Amino acid sequence: METKNIMIVGVGGQGTLLTSRVLGGIITKAGYDVKLSEVHGMAQRGGSVVTFVRYGDKVYEPIVEEGQADVLIAFEKLEARRYAHFLKKDGVLIVNDQEIAPMTVVTGSAKYPENILEDLKKDRKVVAIDAMAEARKLGNTKCFNVVILGVAAKSMDFTKEQWLEVISETVPAKTVGINQKAFIAGFEK
Amino acid sequence: MGKTKIMLGNEAIARGAYEAGVKVSAAYPGTPSTEVSETIAKYDEVYAEWSPNEKVAAEVAIGASLSGVRAMVSMKHVGLNVASDPLYTCSYIGVNGGLVVIVADDPGIYSSQNEQDTRMIARAAMLPVLEPSDSEEARVFTKRAFELSEEYDTPVILRTTTRLSHSQGVVNLCDRENIPDKPYERNMQKNVMMPANAKSRHIFVEQRLKRMAEDASSFDINKTEYNDTSVGVITSGIAYQYVKEVMPSASVLKLGCVHPLPKKLICEFAEKVDKLYIIEELEPVIEEQVKSWGIEASGKDIFTVQGEYSANMIREKLLKEPVLYTADKDAPARPPILCPGCPHRSVYSVLKKLKIHAAGDIGCYTLGAVAPLNVVDTTVCMGASISTLHGMEKAKGKDYIKNWVATIGDSTFLHTGVNSLMNMVYNKATGTVIILDNSTTGMTGHQEHAATGRTLKNEETYAINLYELCKAMGIEHVYEADAFDIDELEKIIKRETQRDAVSVIITKAPCALLKTFVPKGKCHTIPDKCVKCGQCLVPGCPAITRNEDNTVTIDDTMCNGCGLCMKRCKFGAIGFVPNEK
Numbered sequence: 001m002e003t004k005n006i007m008i009v010g011v012g013g014q015g016t017l018l019t020s021r022v023l024g025g026i027i028t029k030a031g032y033d034v035k036l037s038e039v040h041g042m043a044q045r046g047g048s049v050v051t052f053v054r055y056g057d058k059v060y061e062p063i064v065e066e067g068q069a070d071v072l073i074a075f076e077k078l079e080a081r082r083y084a085h086f087l088k089k090d091g092v093l094i095v096n097d098q099e100i101a102p103m104t105v106v107t108g109s110a111k112y113p114e115n116i117l118e119d120l121k122k123d124r125k126v127v128a129i130d131a132m133a134e135a136r137k138l139g140n141t142k143c144f145n146v147v148i149l150g151v152a153a154k155s156m157d158f159t160k161e162q163w164l165e166v167i168s169e170t171v172p173a174k175t176v177g178i179n180q181k182a183f184i185a186g187f188e189k
Numbered sequence: 190m191g192k193t194k195i196m197l198g199n200e201a202i203a204r205g206a207y208e209a210g211v212k213v214s215a216a217y218p219g220t221p222s223t224e225v226s227e228t229i230a231k232y233d234e235v236y237a238e239w240s241p242n243e244k245v246a247a248e249v250a251i252g253a254s255l256s257g258v259r260a261m262v263s264m265k266h267v268g269l270n271v272a273s274d275p276l277y278t279c280s281y282i283g284v285n286g287g288l289v290v291i292v293a294d295d296p297g298i299y300s301s302q303n304e305q306d307t308r309m310i311a312r313a314a315m316l317p318v319l320e321p322s323d324s325e326e327a328r329v330f331t332k333r334a335f336e337l338s339e340e341y342d343t344p345v346i347l348r349t350t351t352r353l354s355h356s357q358g359v360v361n362l363c364d365r366e367n368i369p370d371k372p373y374e375r376n377m378q379k380n381v382m383m384p385a386n387a388k389s390r391h392i393f394v395e396q397r398l399k400r401m402a403e404d405a406s407s408f409d410i411n412k413t414e415y416n417d418t419s420v421g422v423i424t425s426g427i428a429y430q431y432v433k434e435v436m437p438s439a440s441v442l443k444l445g446c447v448h449p450l451p452k453k454l455i456c457e458f459a460e461k462v463d464k465l466y467i468i469e470e471l472e473p474v475i476e477e478q479v480k481s482w483g484i485e486a487s488g489k490d491i492f493t494v495q496g497e498y499s500a501n502m503i504r505e506k507l508l509k510e511p512v513l514y515t516a517d518k519d520a521p522a523r524p525p526i527l528c529p530g531c532p533h534r535s536v537y538s539v540l541k542k543l544k545i546h547a548a549g550d551i552g553c554y555t556l557g558a559v560a561p562l563n564v565v566d567t568t569v570c571m572g573a574s575i576s577t578l579h580g581m582e583k584a585k586g587k588d589y590i591k592n593w594v595a596t597i598g599d600s601t602f603l604h605t606g607v608n609s610l611m612n613m614v615y616n617k618a619t620g621t622v623i624i625l626d627n628s629t630t631g632m633t634g635h636q637e638h639a640a641t642g643r644t645l646k647n648e649e650t651y652a653i654n655l656y657e658l659c660k661a662m663g664i665e666h667v668y669e670a671d672a673f674d675i676d677e678l679e680k681i682i683k684r685e686t687q688r689d690a691v692s693v694i695i696t697k698a699p700c701a702l703l704k705t706f707v708p709k710g711k712c713h714t715i716p717d718k719c720v721k722c723g724q725c726l727v728p729g730c731p732a733i734t735r736n737e738d739n740t741v742t743i744d745d746t747m748c749n750g751c752g753l754c755m756k757r758c759k760f761g762a763i764g765f766v767p768n769e770k
Contacts, residue, residue, distance in 0.1 A: 011523065012525065013528065024195050024357055025195075028193075028195045028359065033359060034195060034357075034358070034359060035323070035356055035357065035358045036195075036356060036357040036358075037352060037355060037356040037357075038197075038355050038356070038357075039299065039355065040220055040221060040223075040224075040300070040355050040634065045525040045526060045527065045528060045553060045556065045632075046523075046525055046526040046527075046528060046731055047523055047524055047525035047526070048522075048523040059358075060430040060431075060433040060434045061427075061430040061431050061433075061434045061499075061500050062323075062352065062356035062357075062358070062427075062430065063352070063499065063500075065499055065500050065501045066501060066512060066514035066516075067512070067513065067514045078520060078521065078523070079523070081517055081520050082517055082520040082523075084517065085514045085515055085516050085517065086514075100731070101731075101734045102521050102522065102523035102524070103523075103524065103526045103559075103560065103561070103729055103731065104521045104522055104523070104524075105521055105734075106561075106726065106729060106731065106733075106734060106735070107560050107561045107729065108735075109560070110521035110522070111521070112521065113519070113520065113521070132746070141746050
């Protein structure tokens with residue numbers, strides 16, 4: 001199998017690492033070779049963060065390079081725009097319809113770009129979701145990251161049952177129920 | 190056997206050490222090395238500790254090795270500078286039980302103050318260096334490092350990089366080896382490094398390295414992969430993966446032992462290939478040695494010494510393939526920032542108001558240097574805030590630093606700041622030191638330290654009292670204050686910066702990311718009362734954004750209820766809803 005390239009981008013603290021852990025779990029279970037690359041340390045403090053996931057028969061480098069991502073999962077709109085050029089021509093961009101102003105915007109030295117989704121849709125396959133709203137409906141805003149994963153899962157090669165199983169093995173026991181609900185909310189959207 | 194697990198490079202290093210029978214592990218946290226210790230601490234068979242700094246940690250591991258057990262110490266690249274004093278000399282002493290030094294470099298400077306290359310220090314200290322290229326190799330090479338350490342009577346450095354340390358890959362799990370302790374025998378000539386003994390040990394070290402260099406050509410961790418011989422690449426570590434990605438048909442000499450170099454193997458390889466490239470991140474350490482043997486090769490003439498490498502970079506520079514993509518240059522940057530509810534922001538907001546400069550230090554609070562706070566003027570290395578302030582005072586006089594303070598975190602203070610404070614007292618300095626006590630080592634992901642009351646193994650222990658420690662040094666003016674009590678803080682800082690004596694202000698409030706942190710409530714706006722003055726925005730909390738009409742919105746999913754914005758609002762336009770108990 002040709003190596004599949006997935007990227008997860010967002011703002012430090014949004015919970016991208018949980019998503020990559022679930023992804024790592026499901027890929028390993030399916031018996032593929034896999035490499036994931038994450039950002040720890042200073043960048044996690046509200047900075048722009050990116051996680052790379054690659055799987056296939058044999059994976060060498062742990063990072064996804066420009067123009068190579070099959071699926072780009074963006075937890076925030078500006079980050080979607082920042083990393084959009086990593087997508088393949090026919091790659092899918094999953095965007096959480098949320099704005100988090102970077103400090104450059106808060107202090108007034110930059111403007112948060114307008115019409116990000118519209119611009120991105122011009123030449124890419126884009127799936128947008130308001131994951132925070134979905135999570136609110138479920139009564140727990142913290143699980144919005146799993147809602148996004150549910151949406152993204154539709155562009156990947158695993159079954160709903162496989163995902164639910166790995167989620168139950170990855171998240172803390174107390175939160176399995178809510179996280180599985182969040183996943184389904186995204187998956188069946 | 191047969192069990193596999195997906196692991197970070199750092200977790201795999203810890204697994205390798207565990208399988209190698211390591212009994213003692215010591216470290217000070219530092220990105221990207223921290224998870225090595227956090228992982229090894231989970232094995233009951235291994236004693237693991239956070240030491241106050243890397244020098245202490247190295248000496249703990251040296252002592253354990255001398256006593257006859259396998260021991261390791263781990264650190265980030267700049268931690269090696271702190272630990273280099275014991276390590277340079279331990280190179281002379283050698284080992285009893287195997288001794289492995291894990292050092293994590295940070296090409297690309299993701300979370301560091303410089304981009305130094307550990308191999309340069311290893312060459313100066315005459316210590317061997319192994320370099321794995323994925324998680325499985327991290328496990329295997331760590332075990333190999335213990336074996337080589339005992340075989341050659343030398344500490345061995347296992348070098349990793351951020352990308353390797355923080356990438357996960359599939360790892361094969363093996364059982365822990367049963368390594369019996371070696372007997373301890375007094376050996377004054379070997380273990381007491383005074384001039385007469387050190388002279389003969391220096392000769393031993395030179396011979397040891399020479400012997401290892403000869404043997405290295407047959408080390409199983411140095412591998413040649415012959416394919417098309419028109420192009421040959423010598424590489425190591427993570428760079429190997431980029432080479433394999435881009436040039437699957439090239440011949441490759443993959444070095445697992447990057448110091449000393451296997452000269453015979455390299456010469457043979459160079460002989461067989463038409464065009465030789467050397468691809469190594471950071472300094473041209475392999476390249477310069479290979480070229481000094483009269484071998485022609487291409488390396489830093491086309492590749493950079495800065496930052497991380499990538500497959501695309503090799504495509505562009507070596508294969509001359511244009512990489513067609515357009516990055517969005519107009520997307521506003523998103524640099525890291527202090528979190529909502531961070532106590533550092535509160536202290537810095539007071540310093541900003543008083544127009545005070547801060548000699549800064551290493552930690553999250555370094556972020557006080559950037560807009561909108563702009564308070565921190567200098568950052569050098571761990572502990573330097575206090576001593577650089579002292580240097581300024583000695584150079585320019587006590588009045589010159591009346592609008593200066595030193596700011597340092599609790600963990601960093603105990604790392605090396607305490608020495609600098611001792612120096613201020615001893616050398617009759619004046620000046621104000623603010624210890625930003627958030628009860629943890631924050632930036633690296635919340636590790637315990639000597640003043641938190643818990644060990645790396647999560648056992649309860651005595652918590653060193655920072656106030657009493659400063660008092661015991663003879664400092665009369667030591668004050669503790671709530672980091673969020675900005676009126677009280679302002680009063681103390683104004684008073685103490687004018688004092689002709691050493692003052693220490695310990696500002697206290699826990700890091701908002703600690704698992705034990707429970708927000709007291711949430712702030713919200715009362716739009717009718719807002720006069721659009723923007724005072725709440727001054728400290729730069731990411732949970733508050735300005736609306737188009739210049740009123741503000743507080744994001745209730747981000748707010749940690751510190752109340753700083755509310756205290757700054759003179760118009761009662763920010764309310765607070767306490768959390769239900």
